[in-house]
Amino acid sequence: MRPRRILADFAVFSKGYVRNPIALFFSLVFPIILIAMFGFIFQSGTTKVNLYVENLDHNSNASRTFLTILNHTGAVNVNLVAPSDANASGGFGQYLSNNGYTVGLVIPAGFGAAYLAGNATSPILYTDPQDLTSGGVAEGACTGVANAMNLAASHGKQVVTISNANVGSQVLKYIDYLVPGLVGFTILTSPMFAMVDISSSYRKDHIFRQLSLTPLTKGEWLTAKIIWYIALTFLTTAIMLSIGTFAFGAHVTVGLGLLPFLILGPFFFVSLGMLAGSIAKTPESAAVIGNVVTFPMMFLSGTFFPVSGFNPQLQAVAHALPLYYVIDGMNQTMLFQHYGTTLWIDFAVVFVGSIVVFIAAILAFRWRDE
């Protein structure tokens, strides 16, 4: 292998790539659209429930304390509604309905006095049957605060308390999973689709044959493509991390453990794309083979949704897909900071797979027609 030839092929390929608006769209713009789209769609699932409150006892400390605690539960976001606005709508329930709000709370007049006197008082929680999730969250939060205040009023002692813990070392949101998932998506799709197309179109246009008449070797040519897609992966990863972190508040860690997957991932899928394109006899069959290989991986490897949420059968399928190990490896390092056995298994699968597929691609793809 001669570095000068690899560098020359890398330079000419990268120039052609950046001058191709379609290639740029699918490798850079499309992932941005995806992260923006999924980020926005699933953002609501990670924020607090908006709770609209009409406080008819706003002068009492008890009602203000109740709402302050409620606001600090982290489950709801208290939004006060002036009684005059509720009355103008023909009542609080109508007010919620008119504004499209699904959860509301009315603190009755005399709430504070009743609390101090130890008499029963009942704030009313309005929920919408069509938004049971928000209603459930609000009900849980309100009940929890009410119980705490009841306990304080009766000078009771907390005997059983629940401590919170997460499966991971931190609270993980959907966007946290989405960042490595979409990096994996681009590691898969950009090289796979491009290499399948290149392998058939270069053959049809006799460009491979033309290159075979130069000192450039198949290995050098393929290496130049791998280097280009590694560079592209670093760029798209930086973009994904920036958008995920700054636009959607993703919490991901970037460490050295990520590097093997950003390098081996493109290595694997450039080779796999070349292999798929090489075994096809026509451009049409190359596209079919490319899609058959790519699409299951695109959706079942943890790109858009964590594999742990799949049923056992689909999880078994995911474990047979190479992209799963790339994304899982990135999850281990970016989300969990686990550098244990799982990460090493991911690395080993991707490393060995890359070498095997690279050799197979070199053997399968022909410079010459015969």
Add this chain to the structure above:
Amino acid sequence: MPKVIEVDGLVKEYGAVTAVDRIRFSVDEGQVFAFLGPNGAGKTTTVEVLEGLREATKGTVSVLGLDPWTDGRELHRQIGVIPQDFRFFEKITPREAIEYYAALFDRKADAMGLLRQVGLDDKANARFDTLSGGQKQKLGLSLALVNDPKIYFLDEPTTGLDPQARRSIWEVIKTLKAAHRTVFLTTHYLEEAELLADQVAIIHHGRIIAEGTPASIIREHGRPQRLVVEGSPGLPELLRTSLKLPVRVDAGRAVVEIRERKDIVQAMVAIEQSGLPWSGFATESDTLEDVFVSLVGRMDDGVLKSEGSA
């Protein structure tokens, strides 16, 4: 002159189809060798075997003393090739393409000089997908020049080009010829072969049916030279009786098949002495194209049964 290409008994089969059938020829160093034939005759298959792109089924092939199939990598450093219908990376400019090739061949290249040589310097920074067919072929030719090869294989380099583009490719080939470079040219343009080639081989249905210099092929396979005289309707009869040579009438003109140059003088003297009016005369010879059409046509008619019987 040492022989740089030697082919003996070359056979190339694709399954049951024999594309090239026991051909034998050689090319001297510094020659422009034109390999002529109609579409499907076996020209491209032969040139691709010589370039090491296809493996011969039988026979021996030597290019610069190397076996093109087994010693391809070594051979490719010493040859330049323009394939038929040259294609390249669509978004790359001619200048970048030459710099790329120079890097692959580990050479320093004067990109603008090479583009000027083929008349493409004004498109140095245009992307390949914006070039015309002729400009693409010129780029292919300039890439074939990058490694300063010992032999140039040009596979139908002017097919489909307009006359101006064709002439500019010819000029480059003439420059190579003047520099005593060996050029192996396949073409189905007879004019091209006649203009450029030192040696010609005509291939048809995978077999070589004529070989030699253009003049020797015309001499061997063409019709006799002809004297054509325009004038009185009585001229054909006069020439037939006075010269004892075959005379026919073509579009009112007397056409005499002459054996020697002095036949022309004798014919004109006889006409002048007869007092019959005549308005002009000319001599006609077969061109390589006439011979080619004649050989290939006769081959198609089944008259030419084997190589050398034409």
